[in-house]
Amino acid sequence: xxxxxxxxxxxxxxxxxxxxxxxxxxxxxxxxxxxxxxxxxxxxxxxxxxxxxxxxxxxxxxxxxxxxxxxxxxxxxxxxxxxxxxxxxxxxxxxxxxxxxxxxxxxxxxxxxxxxxxxxxxxxxxxxxxxxxxxxxxxxxxxxxxxxxxxxxxxxxxxxxxxxxxxxxxxxxxxxxxxxxxxxxxxxxxxxxxxxxxxxxxxxxxxxxxxxxxxxxxxxxxxxxxxxxxxxxxxxxxxxxxxxxxxxxxxxxxxxxxxxxxxxxxxxxxxxxxxxxxxxxxxxxxxxxxxxxxxxxxxxxxxxxxxxxxxxxxxxxxxxxxxxxxxxxxxxxxxxxxxxxxxxxxxxxxxxxxxxxxxxxxxxxxxxxxxxxxxxxxxxxxxxxxxxxxxxxxxxxxxxxxxxxxxxxxxxxxxxxxxxxxxxxxxxxxxxxxxxxxxxxxxxxxxxxxxxxxxxxx
Amino acid sequence: xxxxxxxxxxxxxxxxxxxxxxxxxxxxxxxxxxxxxxxxxxxxxxxxxxxxxxxxxxxxxxxxxxxxxxxxxxxxxxxxxxxxxxxxxxxxxxxxxxxxxxxxxxxxxxxxxxxxxxxxxxxxxxxxxxxxxxxxxxxxxxxxxxxxxxxxxxxxxxxxxxxxxxxxxxxxxxxxxxxxxxxxxxxxxxxxxxxxxxxxxxxxxxxxxxxxxxxxxxxxxxxxxxxxxxxxxxxxxxxxxxxxxxxxxxxxxxxxxxxxxxxxxxxxxxxxxxxxxxxxxxxxxxxxxxxxxxxxxxxxxxxxxxxxxxxxxxxxxxxxxxxxxxxxxxxxxxxxxxxxxxxxxxxxxxxxxxxxxxxxxxxxxxxxxxxxxxxxxxxxxxxxxxxxxxxxxxxxxxxxxxxxxxxxxxxxxxxxxxxxxxxxxxxxxxxxxxxxxxxxxxxxxxxxxxxxxxxxxx
Numbered sequence: 001x002x003x004x005x006x007x008x009x010x011x012x013x014x015x016x017x018x019x020x021x022x023x024x025x026x027x028x029x030x031x032x033x034x035x036x037x038x039x040x041x042x043x044x045x046x047x048x049x050x051x052x053x054x055x056x057x058x059x060x061x062x063x064x065x066x067x068x069x070x071x072x073x074x075x076x077x078x079x080x081x082x083x084x085x086x087x088x089x090x091x092x093x094x095x096x097x098x099x100x101x102x103x104x105x106x107x108x109x110x111x112x113x114x115x116x117x118x119x120x121x122x123x124x125x126x127x128x129x130x131x132x133x134x135x136x137x138x139x140x141x142x143x144x145x146x147x148x149x150x151x152x153x154x155x156x157x158x159x160x161x162x163x164x165x166x167x168x169x170x171x172x173x174x175x176x177x178x179x180x181x182x183x184x185x186x187x188x189x190x191x192x193x194x195x196x197x198x199x200x201x202x203x204x205x206x207x208x209x210x211x212x213x214x215x216x217x218x219x220x221x222x223x224x225x226x227x228x229x230x231x232x233x234x235x236x237x238x239x240x241x242x243x244x245x246x247x248x249x250x251x252x253x254x255x256x257x258x259x260x261x262x263x264x265x266x267x268x269x270x271x272x273x274x275x276x277x278x279x280x281x282x283x284x285x286x287x288x289x290x291x292x293x294x295x296x297x298x299x300x301x302x303x304x305x306x307x308x309x310x311x312x313x314x315x316x317x318x319x320x321x322x323x324x325x326x327x328x329x330x331x332x333x334x335x336x337x338x339x340x341x342x343x344x345x346x347x348x349x350x351x352x353x354x355x356x357x358x359x360x361x362x363x364x365x366x367x368x369x370x371x372x373x374x375x376x377x378x379x380x381x382x383x384x385x386x387x388x389x390x391x392x393x394x395x396x397x398x399x400x401x402x403x404x405x406x407x408x409x410x411x412x413x414x415x416x417x418x419x420x421x422x423x424x425x426x427x428x429x430x431x432x433x434x435x436x437x438x439x440x441x442x443x444x445x446x447x448x449x450x451x452x453x454x455x456x457x458x
Numbered sequence: 459x460x461x462x463x464x465x466x467x468x469x470x471x472x473x474x475x476x477x478x479x480x481x482x483x484x485x486x487x488x489x490x491x492x493x494x495x496x497x498x499x500x501x502x503x504x505x506x507x508x509x510x511x512x513x514x515x516x517x518x519x520x521x522x523x524x525x526x527x528x529x530x531x532x533x534x535x536x537x538x539x540x541x542x543x544x545x546x547x548x549x550x551x552x553x554x555x556x557x558x559x560x561x562x563x564x565x566x567x568x569x570x571x572x573x574x575x576x577x578x579x580x581x582x583x584x585x586x587x588x589x590x591x592x593x594x595x596x597x598x599x600x601x602x603x604x605x606x607x608x609x610x611x612x613x614x615x616x617x618x619x620x621x622x623x624x625x626x627x628x629x630x631x632x633x634x635x636x637x638x639x640x641x642x643x644x645x646x647x648x649x650x651x652x653x654x655x656x657x658x659x660x661x662x663x664x665x666x667x668x669x670x671x672x673x674x675x676x677x678x679x680x681x682x683x684x685x686x687x688x689x690x691x692x693x694x695x696x697x698x699x700x701x702x703x704x705x706x707x708x709x710x711x712x713x714x715x716x717x718x719x720x721x722x723x724x725x726x727x728x729x730x731x732x733x734x735x736x737x738x739x740x741x742x743x744x745x746x747x748x749x750x751x752x753x754x755x756x757x758x759x760x761x762x763x764x765x766x767x768x769x770x771x772x773x774x775x776x777x778x779x780x781x782x783x784x785x786x787x788x789x790x791x792x793x794x795x796x797x798x799x800x801x802x803x804x805x806x807x808x809x810x811x812x813x814x815x816x817x818x819x820x821x822x823x824x825x826x827x828x829x830x831x832x833x834x835x836x837x838x839x840x841x842x843x844x845x846x847x848x849x850x851x852x853x854x855x856x857x858x859x860x861x862x863x864x865x866x867x868x869x870x871x872x873x874x875x876x877x878x879x880x881x882x883x884x885x886x887x888x889x890x891x892x893x894x895x896x897x898x899x900x901x902x903x904x905x906x907x908x909x910x911x912x913x914x915x916x
Contacts, residue, residue: 284793287782287785303788304779305777305778310775312775316757317757325761328761335757339757359825360815389893
């Protein structure tokens with residue numbers, strides 16, 4: 001069975017944890033683990049093969065984290081633009097054997113009850129092998145209005161329901177006949193494509209065209225122009241709500257989509273006073289109850305407060321009343337005008353070659369800590385508006401400056417003159433860490449002129 | 459008239475704004491101005507001469523800020539240990555002409571009504587010249603239990619009262635006969651010493667002994683052993699409550715001691731929603747009312763919260779319910795065990811020669827931005843456990859390494875080998891700014907071996 005992990009979500013309501021360059025699924029929310037990492041970890045016991053589908057800008061994070069989760073090889077659909085779920089599933093289904101069972105999962109959900117989850121997936125696999133399109137229906141805990149519902153009789157789907165109003169959601173909950181539509185699916189590739197062809201022949205054809213250029217490639221990289229010709233449509237609407245081959249596996253697996261800080265609080269473990277404390281620091285709680293505190297490296301103290309969501313990152317802080325976390329979207333709206341950069345990047349920015357942390361960003365000077373993974377290298381590049389000074393902290397850095405290439409160990413200093421072509425490389429099996437001091441008048445990432453790049457960013 | 463500014467306060471209840479190395483009176487709480495700076499600014503119109511009294515560790519801050527406030531020359535009492543107010547006043551009174559009027563003020567209070575303040579001080583000066591010991595009595599706004607009270611009839615003091623309980627404070631307030639004891643005094647030096655000699659001859663004698671070594675010096679630097687022999691006693695208890703030459707100037711000057719975040723909120727200007735926003739960032743307030751927000755450089759957003767005190771510094775955050783800010787002392791108690799360093803220093807640390815900011819503090823690497831004031835220099839020093847790399851960002855740095863001295867302009871790099879004697883100096887009239895990358899295994903300030911120092915720190 002192939003696990004297709006959908007990685008497209010932006011997680012805007014979890015800002016400042018979730019940022020455009022590291023959406024919530026990739027953020028190390030629980031110690032070393034991201035939601036994506038936990039998804040891969042969970043599904044490794046159930047699937048032999050992995051396929052990821054997501055934005056070309058962040059897919060490298062999925063590949064790195066799959067690797068960290070012990071999945072060394074996977075395939076990828078790099079989407080130049082998002083077209084919702086049906087086209088993504090179709091493009092992947094066309095790229096595997098028609099008999100292959102595909103298990104589709106989001107990357108940004110949490111599941112607390114692994115045995116129940118595994119039992120449900122195994123049941124779905126059996127149904128998929130029998131030729132059904134299988135969806136997973138979650139037994140609702142409360143009258144949520146933000147999800148679609150499935151009316152069912154055992155594994156038979158009676159009807160799909162749009163997101164209900166509060167009263168309807170309450171009725172659904174009380175009747176016991178409705179399940180939350182989880183966004184997880186399981187089916188044979190060939191069956192899915194047959195059904196898609198029946199109900200959405202245009203989507204099928206447009207996906208076939210987009211795939212043509214990619215024949216014989218392990219990864220799928222459709223052209224942007226070809227993607228633009230594919231209708232944007234969800235798999236629920238395109239196929240599931242119309243097919244007669246549909247089945248549902250009802251399950252109760254301790255699921256949450258962590259769609260808001262309220263749901264992050266609900267899902268997290270609490271101390272005896274009801275405080276959920278996430279991140280590296282313990283926090284000091286004086287007379288404070290039922291709060292969520294997320295922090296990374298700062299001392300955080302709460303005094304005589306309750307029902308607060310306190311989310312603290314190195315460059316942004318949100319203090320929100322519990323129950324109001326949907327309003328984080330409004331903060332994001334304000335910041336789109338006021339400070340868009342803070343929506344895009346954390347101060348630590350991952351790159352396909354490793355990551356950097358901005359230590360200082362002043363008008364005349366920018367300082368970064370740069371970590372290069374073994375065997376990786378940054379692009380061959382130059383800058384028009386800055387000079388750089390590198391000090392090697394650890395590892396052996398292979399440095400190109402102009403036509404010269406030399407290896408530099410700890411305590412070495414390298415000067416990169418303005419306009420000079422240069423490259424930083426780690427040709428060893430140990431991390432390379434440097435401190436970079438940039439001097440000049442402009443330090444934007446768009447003053448990186450790439451001459452050559454291992455990651456196709458030229 | 460000489461303004462004696464007492465600078466000894468620690469301001470513990472304003473942590474994390476107030477730290478041991480920069481107590482609240484020196485912190486730039488209101489934009490560029492500190493409470494000390496505002497005190498000096500205020501008194502410059504009233505006094506020709508200035509005397510500061512405070513810890514030897516932080517007195518340089520008072521001298522720098524006096525200078526910034528346009529007071530180029532001042533005298534100082536450097537206290538190796540604190541002995542409360544009476545000895546400080548005595549040591550200063552002994553060091554000026556007996557006919558000189560001394561106006562004693564704290565450094566960490568705010569006064570909103572400058573004209574009323576000036577009128578009160580001028581009246582006090584007249585009374586002092588007539589030979590009285592003058593105290594300032596503030597008309598109370600509310601039944602505060604944290605201050606002492608003065609019972610009065612016009613300018614005549616009927617009695618001094620200890621800090622009252624809530625009921626007594628309420629009675630004092632309602633009677634209209636009581637004033638808050640402000641901690642400000644005005645008297646002729648000779649009269650004060652006479653009265654001190656009457657009631658506390660031991661204190662007078664011990665102060666005389668401590669001063670002996672300092673004859674003919676502008677600044678007073680008593681030996682620690684001599685200071686230890688002086689009884690620790692407040693001026694109220696030692697003299698004011700006993701002398702018959704006492705007078706009080708009742709006044710209403712918009713005074714606050716900013717003793718807690720609650721009083722900081724009360725004193726600060728509010729927006730129409732009752733939010734007081736201090737620091738450099740505006741903050742994003744969604745549905746939030748009557749909060750105090752202090753932040754320096756981070757984006758802070760509040761959603762649907764009210765009556766909170768949110769105090770945000772680069773390395774520590776306090777979220778406190780309004781009315782509970784006295785409990786900040788308890789946080790400090792916890793941190794004395796858990797993380798004492800965060801009680802001592804901000805990430806930006808002032809020094810007599812300028813200041814530095816810690817950008818990174820990792821086990822193998824520490825990065826600082828260092829700013830050296832014109833004409834100042836760091837000590838001639840060496841380190842046993844670190845190598846340093848300096849990159850000049852701006853200005854012309856005069857650098858000693860071993861026996862070599864050279865001037866280095868922007869974009870220069872200087873390497874300081876482990877164990878090598880070195881010095882950084884600014885011999886120009888412009889700021890010198892460098893980025894320092896330290897490599898090694900230990901970066902504590904106690905691995906600075908000073909061979910020579912302009913500030914007597916060898």
